[in-house]
Amino acid sequence: MSEVVTRALPVVSTRIYPRGGLDVLSRNEVARLRDASAGGMHDLLRRCALAVMTSGSASDDPRAARDLYPDFDIQVLQRDRGLRIELVNAPAMAFVDGEIIRGVAELLFAVVRDLAYMAIELGPQYAADLETSAGITDAVFGQLRNARLIKPQEPNLVVCWGGHSISREEYLYTKEVGYELGLRGLDICTGCGPGAMKGPMKGATIGHAKQRQKQVRYIGVTEPGIIAAESPNPIVNHLVIMPDIEKRLEAFVRIGHGIIVFPGGVGTAEEILYLLGILLREQNAHLPFPLILTGPVVAAPYFEQIDHFIRMTLGQAAAARYQIIIGDPLAVAKAMKAGIGQVREHRKAAKDAYYFNWSIDIPLAFQQPFQPTHEAMAQLDLHHGRAPHAIAADLRRAFSGIVAGNVKEEGMRRIEQFGPFEINGDPDIMAALDALLQAFVAQRRMKIAGDYRPCYRVVT
Secondary structure (H helix, E strand, O other), X not given: OOEEEOOOOOEEEEEEOOOOOOOOOOHHHHHHHHOOOOOOOHHHHHHHHHHHHOOOOOOOOOOHHHHHOOOOEEEEEEEOOEEEEEEEXXXXXXXEOOEEOHHHHHHHHHHHHHHHHHHHHOOHXXXXXXXXXXXXXXXXXXXXXXOOOOOOOOOOEEEEEOOOOOOHHHHHHHHHHHHHHHHOOOEEEEOOOOHHHOHHHHHHHHHHHHOOOOOOOEEXXXXXXXXXXXXXOOOOOEEEEOOOHHHHHHHHHHHOOEEEEOOOOHHHXXXXXXXXXXXXXXXXXXXXXXXXXXXXXXXXXXXXXXXXXXXXXHOHHHHOOOEEEEOOHHHHHHHHHHHHHHHHHHHHHHOOOOOOOOOOOOOHHHHOOOOOOHHHHHOOOEOOOOOHHHHHHHHHHHHXXXXXXXXXXXXXXXXXXXXXXXXXXXXXXXXXXHHHHHHXXXXXXXXXXXXXXXXXXXXX
16 A cells, blocks of 8 residues: 655655566575665665656756755565565656656566676675686676676667767657668667667657567666766666666677667777777677767867767778768668668677677776776876777776766765866876867866756876
């Protein structure tokens, strides 16, 4: 029985029972989720659950939902006949007539499922396994399989990257591209948030509907540090929370058959550098992996800046791994469809799985979690004379640190306590980096609303 409480922001206290995909947990898993001490995960569970229950929020401050609903709590209880989730002072926006919205409930169950998996399967006793590249890849596979995202089927999954803070014209363009992808039977995977993460999914729903496709996937891949700032958009029907940003990025590359990049900010730049750093390795030179950078005509200067930065820092070989298509959603969809066809033929010839890209070589430097402390950011090696993929790895870390300072609670606390991160390197790299970041600020790509205060300082 639900009890509705009237406050400044309406809340609901109720209990729900998971259906499908989360039927039972062990007593150990439930204890870890309930325990707020000794390494327990209750606080993390509460933050992630609140994020999915405020789906569609226009804020990118990870503390906003917590401040709006300070009395929210969630408890996972083991019962003889299965699980029971108790919600106390939950956001009323997640309910209709006292009943939780089905899509919200599914995302909530995904949160419990993934955090329980992390607590047990990726716990301290398995730390040694996560010190090797193969061990980390196995961990990524295990988490994706536990989320039921690993399914043998024809290659058709397009990963779409792009910013959460984009213009209306750019957002409408992402919908047009998604529509064309949906007409061609391609499913969508994004970072699960708003903006360029929502638009392709929304457009694809119409394309899929016109083709009368019912079994379609709108996959959202996130991680605990960012989900509160980029809560899942309402179209996501498969959510997975990876343990950290590096495993999140590896998940995109392993399950996706091609990637489309829309306009974005530092998070998008981080993703591009991550992928290019991998594709530039000699071991991956032969692998087909369609990568398209696209946006409306007004976004042409944005991609010119990105392209110039990549050519200057990583060289022409990096630029050869992607194509830029401006203002033509149809051309983007056709190019991606053709590229995925090449991926299929290569996987078939190599006897590699369609559903998980085992063949691509991801070195340990791209897999190990980077903790963006002030010391770690200052020690990044952004100098010429290194292999392009090594420079890409440290550039990726630089952008990852800025993302943390912008929208992750721990990173924001560090900035508030110690001031901006300092990034240094060769003068020409620093000048190009500073120009790119300043352009992001001027174009309001750093924050959804309000004035942006830089969390970084480029030392030239």
